[in-house]
Every structure is written in C-alpha cells, then in structure tokens.
Amino acid sequence: MADVDTSPESAARPTAGVDPGPPARRILGLAVPALGVLAAEPLYLLFDLAVVGRLGALALAGLAVGGLVLAQVSTQLTFLSYGTTARASRLHGAGDERGAVGEGVQATHLAAGIGVAIVLAVQVLAGPVTAAIAGGSDIATEAERWLRIAVIGAPLILIAMAGNGWMRGVQNTLRPLRFVLAGLAVSAAACPVLVHGLLGAPRLELAGSAVANVAGQSVTAVCFVAALARSRVPLRPRASVMRAQVVLGRDLILRSLAFQACFLSAAAVASRFGAAAVAAHQVVLQLWNFVALTLDSLAIAAQTLVGAALGAGHTASAKGLARRLTGWSTVFAVALAAVFALGHTVIPTLFTDDAEVLGEVQVIWWFFVAIIPFAGVVFALDGVLLGAGDAAYLRTATLACALVGFLPPIWLALVYDWGLAGIWSGLTAFMVLRMLAVVWRAGSGRWAVGGADIQVGR
Structure with missing residues (x-):
C-alpha cells in the first residue's frame, strides 16, 4: 500500500505486557510533522490577512467576519480527524492495515457528504448570518461575498481532516504535512496575484482571497483522495462504519461546543471592559x-x-x-x-x-x-x-x-x-x-x- 508507512520501525508491534518504550526519534518523528500540519494553516491565515489588509479596513473586516463563520463550521467537525485517528490506530495496532485505511475511506465519504450540506446551507444563510454578525453594514456585504466563494472549499477542508486522521492512525504524519504544504503553497502564490491583479490576472480584491483558498484546498484534498485510491482498499461507502464514526464524533462535537461557549463568553465579557x-x-x-x-x-x-x-x-x-x-x-x-x-x-x-x-x-x-x-x-x-x-x-x-x-x-x-x-x-x-x-x-x-x-x- 503505497501511502501507508510500512517501514520495519512503524510495523513493529510491542511485546504483550511490556512497555516497548518507542525511541525518542520515533515519537518526535510523529510529533514534529504533526506540529507542522497544525501550524501551517494559522501561518497561512496571517499571510492572507497581510495581503487583504492592503485593500483597506473594509476588506479586512469582511475577511474577519466571513472567516469567523467558516472557522466555526469547521471547528465543530474535528472528529473527522481525531475520531478517525482513534479508530484507525487501533486497527493498525491489530495488524489490520486495510481496515485502518478503510476508516479513512469512510471518513472521506462522511466529509464529502457533510461538506456538500454545509455548502448548500451557507449559500442559503450567508446573507442573514453575516448581517447578524456585522450589523447589516458594508462589512456584511464584503463578508458575504467572500463567504459564498470560500465555503465551496468546505468539503475539501473536511476531506483533508479525514485524510490527516487516517494517516496519523497508521503512524504516517510526514505525508500529510507534504500534502498540506503543497496546497498552502498554491494558495500563497495565488492570493496576492488574484487579490491585487498581479502578473496580468484580474484584480478580484477580497474575492481573490477566497478563490486562492479554494484552489489550495483542492490540491490538498486531491492528494489525500489519490492516496486512498492508491492504497487498493474498497472505496464503496459502508453505512455501519460511518454510523460508528458519527457516534464517536457526536461526543467530540459536544466537547468542542463546550470550548466554544467558554471562549466566546470570555471574549464577550472582555469587550465590556474596554478596548x-x-x-x-x-x-x-x-x-x-x-x-x-x-x-x-x-x-x-x-x-x-x-x-x-x-x-x-x-x-x-x-x-x-x-x-x-x-x-x-x-x-x-x-x-x-x-x-x-x-x-x-x-x-x-x-x-x-x-x-x-x-x-x-x-x-x-x-x-x-x-x-x-x-x-x-x-x-x-x-x-x-x-x-x-x-x-x-x-x-x-x-x-x-x-x-x-x-x-x-x-x-x-x-x-x-x-x-x-x-x-x-x-x-x-x-x-x-x-x-x-x-x-x-x-x-x-x-x-x-x-x-x-x-x-x-x-
């Protein structure tokens, strides 16, 4: 299976009842690329912010509001990565590599289905939601314009989450880092070109940021899907597996909502104490x-x-x-x-x-x-x-x-x-x-x- 880490080191199984004590090199080999994946998106968002910031305060505010809506949607669905890792890693430990990768297949089906539903819902609700957050001002108009384009990438974002999940489960964190960096490189190259109309490209302003995001997310998602296709496991959906993933995901979603309630409350109260x-x-x-x-x-x-x-x-x-x-x-x-x-x-x-x-x-x-x-x-x-x-x-x-x-x-x-x-x-x-x-x-x-x-x- 070309996309699963089957090196002797990763395939080694612990002896029953004995702490195998994986070497520090092995632990860091998993943790450091994982840190790269975790850090890559926030770093790109800072770059995107800097590019859009040159358009002025209105565009920057529109990006902030639109980005907040999209981030809230994706934050609640991290079970596609963490839940898939939990299930895939057990199968990997049991020696069932096909089953472990199969968890990725089913998580990807879920990601695509949920992502399409999000796209449809946001296209219907983008106007009222952005108006509610921004107060129906010009900021809401800019935010809605950005959000309607950027949300097209929702299925792609979720597919990447699922991909990260099953690859972590089979103890391969380096390949997801490569996939994520490949997508972000495309976004980083396209963003200033499309936003400011460089190199003969049309000047799309804030919409250019959204188009660049979707372009990069497409690259990353295609990489993960191609990895599944090359793994030679059945790609058909299995309702029983997806149902089990949703049950695990339900608990993780409720946990995420607790975090969101706390930090949104903290921000709301802090705002009452002044700038x-x-x-x-x-x-x-x-x-x-x-x-x-x-x-x-x-x-x-x-x-x-x-x-x-x-x-x-x-x-x-x-x-x-x-x-x-x-x-x-x-x-x-x-x-x-x-x-x-x-x-x-x-x-x-x-x-x-x-x-x-x-x-x-x-x-x-x-x-x-x-x-x-x-x-x-x-x-x-x-x-x-x-x-x-x-x-x-x-x-x-x-x-x-x-x-x-x-x-x-x-x-x-x-x-x-x-x-x-x-x-x-x-x-x-x-x-x-x-x-x-x-x-x-x-x-x-x-x-x-x-x-x-x-x-x-x-």
Whole structure:
C-alpha cells in the first residue's frame, strides 16, 4: 500500500505486557510533522490577512467576519480527524492495515457528504448570518461575498481532516504535512496575484482571497483522495462504519461546543471592559493558542501510539506510553512556562507598544504562565484518552469543568467588575479541573481496553 508507512520501525508491534518504550526519534518523528500540519494553516491565515489588509479596513473586516463563520463550521467537525485517528490506530495496532485505511475511506465519504450540506446551507444563510454578525453594514456585504466563494472549499477542508486522521492512525504524519504544504503553497502564490491583479490576472480584491483558498484546498484534498485510491482498499461507502464514526464524533462535537461557549463568553465579557482589555486578552489568548498548538503535537503522538498499542491488545504497553508521554509533555510545558515567565517584560512588547494594553497584559500574564504546566498534563492525557476512544468521558468531563470552573467566574467578572483577572481565573480553574479529571481517568485504567474495536464509553 503505497501511502501507508510500512517501514520495519512503524510495523513493529510491542511485546504483550511490556512497555516497548518507542525511541525518542520515533515519537518526535510523529510529533514534529504533526506540529507542522497544525501550524501551517494559522501561518497561512496571517499571510492572507497581510495581503487583504492592503485593500483597506473594509476588506479586512469582511475577511474577519466571513472567516469567523467558516472557522466555526469547521471547528465543530474535528472528529473527522481525531475520531478517525482513534479508530484507525487501533486497527493498525491489530495488524489490520486495510481496515485502518478503510476508516479513512469512510471518513472521506462522511466529509464529502457533510461538506456538500454545509455548502448548500451557507449559500442559503450567508446573507442573514453575516448581517447578524456585522450589523447589516458594508462589512456584511464584503463578508458575504467572500463567504459564498470560500465555503465551496468546505468539503475539501473536511476531506483533508479525514485524510490527516487516517494517516496519523497508521503512524504516517510526514505525508500529510507534504500534502498540506503543497496546497498552502498554491494558495500563497495565488492570493496576492488574484487579490491585487498581479502578473496580468484580474484584480478580484477580497474575492481573490477566497478563490486562492479554494484552489489550495483542492490540491490538498486531491492528494489525500489519490492516496486512498492508491492504497487498493474498497472505496464503496459502508453505512455501519460511518454510523460508528458519527457516534464517536457526536461526543467530540459536544466537547468542542463546550470550548466554544467558554471562549466566546470570555471574549464577550472582555469587550465590556474596554478596548485595552480586549486587546490585552487577544494578545495573551493568541500566545495561549500557540502553546496549545505546540503541546497538541505531542498529544497526537500519544493518540496514535496508544491507540496502536491497545489495538494490539497490549494494555500494559499503552499505560506505559501514557506515563512516558505525559512526562515528556509536562517537562516541555514547564520549559515553555519558564520562557514566558522570563520574557514577561519583553514578549508582550512584540505585539503592542500601547502602555494601557501592556498594563492589562501584565494583569493576566501570570495566570497564563501558571496554567501552562497544567496544560502539559491535560493535553497529553487528552491524546491518550482520545487514542483509547474514550470520547464519551472527555465530553462529560469537559462539559462539567466548563460549567463549574470556567463559565461562572467569567460572568461573575462582569457582574462584579473583576476585569480580565476574573476571566483568566476562570480559565485557570477550568484547566485545573480538567487536569484532575483526566489524571483520575488515566489512573483508573478503565480507558485501557484492548482490541481492534473501540469499546470504551459505550
């Protein structure tokens, strides 16, 4: 199978009951390309922002509103990657490579079907939705124009998610990086040409950004579909497999909605404290997103390695991997926290020189630094439990932690005028509670159920 990593190193199976201790080179070989995939899209979005920004504030605002709508749609469907990885990695660990890649086939069918439904829905609702967000102004007109074109790429985005999912499951994270970079290279080359009418191309302005996005997404999606076609597995849809994927996806969608509710609430409350507070919150939140992105790469390695070990029936090996990868992630997170602690007077000035904003940043900086080590534990064990297919527990735990730890301090901060300190107290409580929840679950061992099929949480 040309597109599955079948090297001796990746094909090696752990010995029953013994922690195989995959070498650091193997773990980093999974984590580093995964980090590249995670980072590539945000970096391109910054480039796209810079290109469109030269058109003026109206185009930039239209891109922000349209991009927000499209991002919210795709964010809720990450089960196509994480859920597919959980299922494919178990089959890979059990030695069923055709079954593992078959999960990718079914996830791709789901992605295409859901993507087409999203395109149709957004084409109908683009006007009212953008008007509601932008207040029916000229910004809404620009946003609607961008969104109607960009949403054509929704099926392509979801196909790429599914592709990342099954390839991570068979422990091949380098090929998805190549596919993603190939698509982004096309988008990056086309964006300034189409937006500004360079090299004799028509000047499409904001619409050019949307066309460039879809062009690049097409390249990436075609690469993933071609990889499936070359793998010589049946390509017909299988309703039973897709149904199982949707059940797992339901739990992951509810978990994502909990995150969205929390962070949208935080943004809404921060906006009530003035422009400086909003700007400071955004600066530190973007740094937090960077930390999350970095730690997620190790979580992906944890997910695929633990899933494979459980698929092979080696529960003791899976538990050993969980301990080892959690230790790695925690040490790395502590090092990141130390960097941000030492740079507390320098790093914020890279983003703004406004004294009022910098003052607000310092109010929440130490909350940010304090939660990074907790995040090292949480993200690693999230990866472990996702690899085990324990999505139902993660759903319930995340919802409970949000309702108890995050949302109350956010809204109390508004009522009692606690400012950003109140909001970030909520985030700190949320992370501490999540850490306690996943540490307890990992320690219980109830997630470590061996076999090719996911059985946890049913």
